[in-house]
Amino acid sequence: MSKDAATARLAFEIVKTACSNCNLRELCLPIGLAPEELKKLDELVSARRRLKRGDYLYRAGQVFESIYAVRSGFFKTDVLIEDGRDQVTGFQMTGELLGLDGISSEIHTCNAIALEDSEVCAIPFSHLEGLSRQIHTLQHHFHKVMSREIVRDHGVMMLLGTMRAEERLAAFLLNLSQRFKARGYSPAEFNLRMSRDEIGSYLGLKLETVSRTFSHFQEEGLLAVHQRKIRILHTEGLKKLMTHQRT
Amino acid sequence: MSKDAATARLAFEIVKTACSNCNLRELCLPIGLAPEELKKLDELVSARRRLKRGDYLYRAGQVFESIYAVRSGFFKTDVLIEDGRDQVTGFQMTGELLGLDGISSEIHTCNAIALEDSEVCAIPFSHLEGLSRQIHTLQHHFHKVMSREIVRDHGVMMLLGTMRAEERLAAFLLNLSQRFKARGYSPAEFNLRMSRDEIGSYLGLKLETVSRTFSHFQEEGLLAVHQRKIRILHTEGLKKLMTHQRT
DNA sequence: CCCTGCGTTTGATCCACGTCAACCCGACGG
DNA sequence: CCGTCGGGTTGACGTGGATCAAACGCAGGG
Numbered sequence: 001m002s003k004d005a006a007t008a009r010l011a012f013e014i015v016k017t018a019c020s021n022c023n024l025r026e027l028c029l030p031i032g033l034a035p036e037e038l039k040k041l042d043e044l045v046s047a048r049r050r051l052k053r054g055d056y057l058y059r060a061g062q063v064f065e066s067i068y069a070v071r072s073g074f075f076k077t078d079v080l081i082e083d084g085r086d087q088v089t090g091f092q093m094t095g096e097l098l099g100l101d102g103i104s105s106e107i108h109t110c111n112a113i114a115l116e117d118s119e120v121c122a123i124p125f126s127h128l129e130g131l132s133r134q135i136h137t138l139q140h141h142f143h144k145v146m147s148r149e150i151v152r153d154h155g156v157m158m159l160l161g162t163m164r165a166e167e168r169l170a171a172f173l174l175n176l177s178q179r180f181k182a183r184g185y186s187p188a189e190f191n192l193r194m195s196r197d198e199i200g201s202y203l204g205l206k207l208e209t210v211s212r213t214f215s216h217f218q219e220e221g222l223l224a225v226h227q228r229k230i231r232i233l234h235t236e237g238l239k240k241l242m243t244h245q246r247t
Numbered sequence: 248m249s250k251d252a253a254t255a256r257l258a259f260e261i262v263k264t265a266c267s268n269c270n271l272r273e274l275c276l277p278i279g280l281a282p283e284e285l286k287k288l289d290e291l292v293s294a295r296r297r298l299k300r301g302d303y304l305y306r307a308g309q310v311f312e313s314i315y316a317v318r319s320g321f322f323k324t325d326v327l328i329e330d331g332r333d334q335v336t337g338f339q340m341t342g343e344l345l346g347l348d349g350i351s352s353e354i355h356t357c358n359a360i361a362l363e364d365s366e367v368c369a370i371p372f373s374h375l376e377g378l379s380r381q382i383h384t385l386q387h388h389f390h391k392v393m394s395r396e397i398v399r400d401h402g403v404m405m406l407l408g409t410m411r412a413e414e415r416l417a418a419f420l421l422n423l424s425q426r427f428k429a430r431g432y433s434p435a436e437f438n439l440r441m442s443r444d445e446i447g448s449y450l451g452l453k454l455e456t457v458s459r460t461f462s463h464f465q466e467e468g469l470l471a472v473h474q475r476k477i478r479i480l481h482t483e484g485l486k487k488l489m490t491h492q493r494t
Numbered sequence: 495c496c497c498t499g500c501g502t503t504t505g506a507t508c509c510a511c512g513t514c515a516a517c518c519c520g521a522c523g524g
Numbered sequence: 525c526c527g528t529c530g531g532g533t534t535g536a537c538g539t540g541g542a543t544c545a546a547a548c549g550c551a552g553g554g
Contacts, residue, residue, distance in 0.1 A: 079401055079402075079405055081405065081490070082490055085405075085409045086409075087404060087408045089401045089404055100393075100394055101394060101398050103391055103393075103394035104391045104392075104394035104397075105395075105398075109398050109401065110401065129383070129386055129387060129390070132380075132386075133379075133380045133381075133383070134380075136376070139376055139379075139380065143376065143393070145351075146347075146390070146393045146394070146397070147347055147349070147350035147351035147393070148352075149397055150397060150400065151348050151351050151352075153397065153400035153401070153404065154326055154336045155326075156400075157334060157336055157400065157403055157404060157407060158328065158334045158336075160404060160407035161407050161448070161449075161450075161451035162333075162334050162451070164541090165540075195501065195502090196501075196502065196503095197501085197502095201408070202408075204407060205541075205542090206541075206543080207501090207502080208503080208504085208541085208542080209542075211501095211503055212503080212504080212541090214502095215503075227501090227549095227550080243328070243329055243330050411510075411511090412511070442532090443531075452512090453513080454531090455511090455512075455514095455532095455533085455534085456511060456512075458533055458534085459511095459533080461532095461533095462533075474520080474532080
């Protein structure tokens with residue numbers, strides 16, 4: 001926590017700014033690029049940005065210039081409408097991209113907020129377009145990423161439109177679990193970075209309902225919950241819960 | 248309706264297959280392209296496809312090869328999960344693109360179904376990627392289209408997550424109204440192409456609730472509803488309804 | 495150590511929408 | 525002309541989750 005330690009860490013990380021030796025390269029934009037292509041991508045990532053918990057990466061209404069790749073940390077995005085209502089539209093973790101919504105109007109349409117101290121790589125969008133005209137693989141991969149975002153959103157629409165509270169929370173936890181697993185963390189035990197209120201907003205539920213549903217899962221022996229620490233005891237049970245209900 | 252008339256119309260439309268003289272060029276993919284660029288795009292649109300009401304344009308699970316631009320008609324897309332539940336994820340009208348969800352996994356993730364006799368232009372995706380490496384404007388425009396889809400989905404998530412039935416239906420009607428207007432049709436009077444059930448599925452409501460809400464709007468003097476024919480009598484009233492409620 | 499504050503849990507009550515069921519109505523076929 | 529059929533409307537009733545309210549528990553500060 002000392003100033004020196006922070007400086008030292010900064011220096012260390014600057015050394016490995018490049019995509020080509022970033023340990024996320026299998027998760028992030030560079031997937032499938034040849035070494036020489038990766039070199040080009042290195043030049044593209046113009047800047048890193050560090051954020052503290054609670055900092056805004058960008059705000060709705062700001063001019064869109066770059067997309068961001070999460071290098072470390074955890075984000076949420078949310079939209080709000082005039083009358084004060086808001087909704088969390090997603091949670092982003094390591095290797096995921098932020099800001100794709102801004103491309104359409106050159107203006108960000110949501111807020112992106114760090115839920116813990118985080119670091120992102122800024123990728124100026126016009127550069128990305130330029131480079132993806134040269135590198136097929138990059139172009140195609142970028143298209144896939146955008147498309148995946150659309151598919152993900154459809155999943156959330158499904159969840160919000162047809163599922164009951166238990167199913168929503170089960171789906172949410174299983175999704176988190178799987179994403180942690182993909183990043184080499186335990187799929188069974190993790191810390192939530194977001195509050196009950198934020199989960200509720202994402203799932204279209206009130207925080208009380210989220211809390212009650214957690215308790216309920218715990219009573220059923222599906223989970224161990226302590227504050228934001230979650231241990232999944234019975235993955236299959238959660239999965240069944242998600243699908244089983246019919247009407 | 249005679250066979251001859253149909254044939255004649257077919258012949259007529261084949262003549263103007265090209266984007267360069269398509270009257271949708273201001274709405275569809277070619278927006279903003281220079282004449283010589285438009286020529287190149289012409290070669291890209293490999294085939295038209297006609298569909299009758301109820302026909303599937305593609306089904307979830309099929310291999311993805313092309314995206315489609317709606318030339319005429321009206322579509323819905325829906326996703327379904329194992330247990331039989333399904334959800335309409337969108338309604339597409341003239342000039343809008345279908346199939347973007349398939350890019351991510353090379354497999355369509357939803358069904359696209361014609362709600363009336365329709366015609367689409369098939370755009371082989373690999374060709375589109377090729378051409379957009381040559382034409383900046385096309386590339387950028389395509390990115391904007393994908394991004395707009397993401398923003399639209401966020402809007403639906405907002406609707407499903409935070410709005411009550413009346414607000415949802417008001418938002419839905421205003422959205423349709425505006426899209427009809429953009430296409431030169433009356434924003435105040437139009438025919439719904441979809442059933443109450445399909446509206447309900449899209450809005451996360453049951454058809455009875457949709458029906459009741461229509462009746463309610465009619466009692467309030469906001470709408471005149473007769474079957475699928477809608478006349479908006481009081482746009483401002485609908486808008487206020489959409490925003491006004493707080494909690 | 496205690497005080498304060500915020501996020502969370504838990505309980506009691508309420509209500510918007512779902513469910514179930516009857517009925518209506520325009521389209522279509524015989 | 526009537527019978528049928530599918531989508532739409534309307535009513536009565538049930539319920540999942542919202543709302544309101546109180547209490548808890550951990551973290552940070554004095």
